[in-house]
Amino acid sequence: MLDMGFLDDIEAIIAKVPAERQTLLFSATMPKAILNIGEKFMTDPTTVKIKAKELTTDLVDQYFVRARDYEKFDIMTRILDVQAPELTIVFGRTKRRVDELSKGLEARGYNAAGIHGDLTQQRRMTILKKFKAGQLDILVATDVAARGLDISGVTHVYNYDIPQDPESYVHRIGRTGRAGHHGTSVTFVTPNEMDYLRVIEKLTKKRMEPLKPPTAKEAFAGQVASALAEIDDLVAKTDDDKYADQAQVLLEKYDAQTLAMALLNQMTKDDASQVPVKITPERPLPRRRNSGKRNGYRGNNKWRKDNRGSRNDWRDKKRGGDRNKKDRSRDRFERRQKGGKRNFTIRTKQD
Known part of the structure; x- marks a missing residue:
């Protein structure tokens, strides 16, 4: 309700009430956003929680x-x-x-x-x-x-x-x-x-x-049962004298069974698949990750974080000292400026 704009109304009401007052806030749940609102409009509020064994009723x-x-x-x-x-x-x-x-x-x-x-x-x-x-x-x-x-x-x-x-x-x-x-x-x-x-x-x-x-058959049976209950209510509310003459005309033209079937046909809906309805698929909820620890190297993020520095140090020493990436890039640029391609020694079988 607060997301729908009622917060402005609450602020307008509180602005009119006395400064010295007792304010109570009731909610089935207390998310952080609601707690922040309580702290905004209250002075040193005290939270009272009622713990229940079950949050839903057996009814x-x-x-x-x-x-x-x-x-x-x-x-x-x-x-x-x-x-x-x-x-x-x-x-x-x-x-x-x-x-x-x-x-x-x-x-x-x-x-x-x-x-x-x-x-x-x-x-x-x-x-x-x-x-x-x-x-x-x-x-x-x-x-x-x-x-x-x-x-x-x-x-x-x-x-x-x-x-x-x-x-x-x-x-x-x-x-x-x-x-x-x-x-x-x-x-x-x-x-x-x-x-x-x-x-x-x-x-x-x-x-x-x-x-x-x-199934479609069970759904149709449910529709008929509901229609019969509605017909019972209609019969109880019908003014017999008001429609007596018109009813007699219908009975002379159709038999009672045909009239009853027409009434049931009118009061029941078609099967769900008969009337096409397009419901746009929603983006699926993200899969909930298992709270337990994953096995294997990829899951051991703490080891990777703690040892990333030492692995980089070892790589730098192999390349010629404790130099960062910026230093190595500068060295490559200077080599290109001086002589272009790097020199290689080719060994033959005679060597």
């Missing part, structure tokens, strides 16, 4: 799906069809990713919108208001835009991109499983990002369960 079922970047969108839409979440947040790593995901979901019939730092404050507030009111099913957001969101009723969190910072994962899935309600999180991981998944599991002290991507 959130945590899964991961291993897939290549170009496969993730189709797999995610099928999972959405099968799990049928009520209120969902999808996290993307970049602003471009958020824009493409939200537009792609809309193209496939999902009620979705995205927020990030490039949107105006009014636009962000409008989208969040719709999401809180249940008028929006899927909110696509970056980590920065989603920080500090207090929205109840979020049932699912989808990490389309695994975060590079493990603490960001804690913030993400913390949007669900609140106030005693159950939640589900699904993280998409490419094969070269499995090391990041293990680091997150080490931080949260909880193992993620692998989730098998659903």
